[in-house]
Amino acid sequence: MPRDIFDENKAGLENFQRSLRSVAKDIADVSDILMSMDKRLGVLEESTSVIRGDVTNYNRVSSNIYDTLKEMEVLQVIHSNLPKIKAELDTLDKMDIPVTEKIKVVMRMLRVLARYYISLQSSPLHFSAKTQRKAEIGLSETCSRLSSLCQKILQTHAASSLKKAATILDLDQTWSFPTETLQQFMGLIQQFDNEVLYPISYSSDISSNYVKIKSECLVQLLRSLSSQTDAGQLNEASKEFIQGKEEVAIYLVALARILSATATELLHLYDAETSQALYQRIGKNVISTVTNIIHQREAVYEKQSALDNHVLFPLIHCVKVTEDYMQMNMPFEDVALVGLVSGVGKEAEKIIIASLSSLYNGYCNSSKPIVLSTNGVSDITQGIILFLSNFCQYKDSFYLIESIGDWGWRHELSPDLKPSSTTRELVQNYVMDCLLSHLNSVEESAQTVDTINWKKGVILLNISVYFESACVDSEIATYLDEEHFNNFSELSQKYSSMYMEIWRHCSQNMLDATYTKAKEKPNMSTKDREATKEKFRNFNEQITSIVENHKDSVRFEPTVASFLLQEVRKTVLPLYQRFYDKYITSDFTKYKEKYIRFTKAQLDSYITEAFSPSLS
Secondary structure (H helix, E strand, O other): OOOOHHHHOHHHHHHHHHHHHHHHHHHHHHHHHHHHHHHHHHHHHHHHHHHHHHHHHHHHHHHHHHHHHHHHHHHHHHHHHHHHHHHHHHOHHHOOOOHHHHHHHHHHHHHHHHHHHHHHHOOOOHHHHHHHHHHHHHHHHHHHHHHHHHHHHHHHHHHHHHHHHHHOOOOOOOOOOOOHHHHHHHHHHHHHHHHOOOOOOOHHHHHHHHHHHHHHHHHHHHHHHHHHHHOOOOOHHHHHHHOOOOHHHHHHHHHHHHHHHHHHHHHHHOOHHHHHHHHHHHHHHHHHHHHHHHHHHHHHHHHOOOHHHHHHHHHHHHHHHHHHHHHHHOOOOOHHHHHHHHHHHHHHHHHHHHHHHHHHHHHHOOOOOOOOOOEOOOHHHHHHHHHHHHHHHOHHHHHHHHHHOOOOOOOOOOOOOOOOOOHHHHHHHHHHHHHHHHHHHHHHHHHHOOOOHHHHHHHHHHHHHHHHHHHHOOHHHHHOOHHHHHHHHHHHHHHHHHHHHHHHHHHHHHOOOOOOOHHHOOOOOHHHHHHHHHHHHHHHHHHHHHHHHHHHHOEOOHHHHHHHHHHHHHHHHHHHHHHHHHHOOOOOOOOHHHHOOOOHHHHHHHHHHHHHHHHO
16 A cells, blocks of 8 residues: 555654644743733733823813912912002192193003903902902093093083184184094094903093083084174174174074084094984084074064064075085085074065065054154164165075065055166165155154144254165165165255254344444434344344254254254354344443343354254
């Protein structure tokens, strides 16, 4: 039987198997060792994990201790600095530095206190609460101090604004508030708010204070115009502007000026949206104040006479000035202001239209008896001229007479009335109709009460000359022609002649002298002596009555007095001088001083006394 390879190497195989078993045993031993080592490593790993946890805990505790130490260090710094900040705040008032610099100092303190406060709020130290409370108190006190300083800045700005009242009505000047310092201040506040976001914000508070102080300032500005006017503190252009204007007219123009300036100032301080919102709050308060004043005056306008409503012509002018100024200078739409101005204009228009008719029918062409006086022109006469001169001066109101139309101011029309083809002719017709109708009404009243001719002449002459002079010296002259002034001159001559009757009558006593030459006089008859005595007696009585009457109750316009004095001298003195010369050496009486009371010079002086009250 053949042998295979395994038979041939059987001994070797056995040796190989023995070797394998030996190796297997070694592997088993190694495995046991490894298992033992694994068990030991497991124990070691558990110990290492414990150690690692201990290390972590140690690090955490160390970190907490370090943080606590740092917090305590910060707390100690804050605690020690708070009294220093308070002490610096307490001494701030004594520092001789500008308010703006004081504000910067206070802001620096607030920045520090704000950081302290934020730091203390996040502090884990339970015992930091006391220091946090001190920081809160410090913040409150310092904020209060900043508010006080900011208030002072705003009040100082308001005070500087009030000083500009003297030029507020000078329309040739661009009027504005001094904004440079205020801009710097507002910029400082806004920068502070951006830097210190918590727990302080000042812009909103400053804006509220600004609105309040600005509103009060504007009201004071308006009210100060009266005191400035009374004290003569307005500049020349402002003084000229207010001439003949009442409170309402002045307030409208001033209101437009100061509100436009306020709007411009706001745009320098804030963005457009904020500016407009703040403006509405400021404007509301000021407009409300002016509205109340205007409503009170409008009630007066409605009740007062047409003569007194001459003040409404400059008011119409000021309404137009105000509207134009707002259109040119107001950066915001102000519905309240526009409505106020428009309302004033409409109310004034209504009253003026009624007054144009009332002046003519109630005063110029009145059917009621007129109170007559030789003691100068009456208040009514002066009122008529004032009304007409204001009417002609303020051409803005001519559209109102146009709305009435030709002769529409009359209650009754006549066919001989000349129609007007231009506004000038319409104004001319109205003015002359008023003036001549007033003269006619006065003359009719004088005839009704049977006024003696010379007194009627005084009354009418005063009015006629006053009318002519007032027309020449006012804007009325622009609307009258030469024929109208000639008309006044003719009337004055007529009334002058009526007045001179009393002097001519007095001088009649000096006529019909008995002698022509004193040196050729024979002895006078008893009849001639008595006639001469009667002439002197009558002259003395009449001249005395005339002069004393004039001194007591007759007043002329100065130009009239000067003219009439010369006319009287030319009428009386030549006759008296001749009569005096003829009889001073005659034998008509033994008691010449009883009859010849005046020398020529004395009579001249005595006559002058009649006109002196009117000339002084």
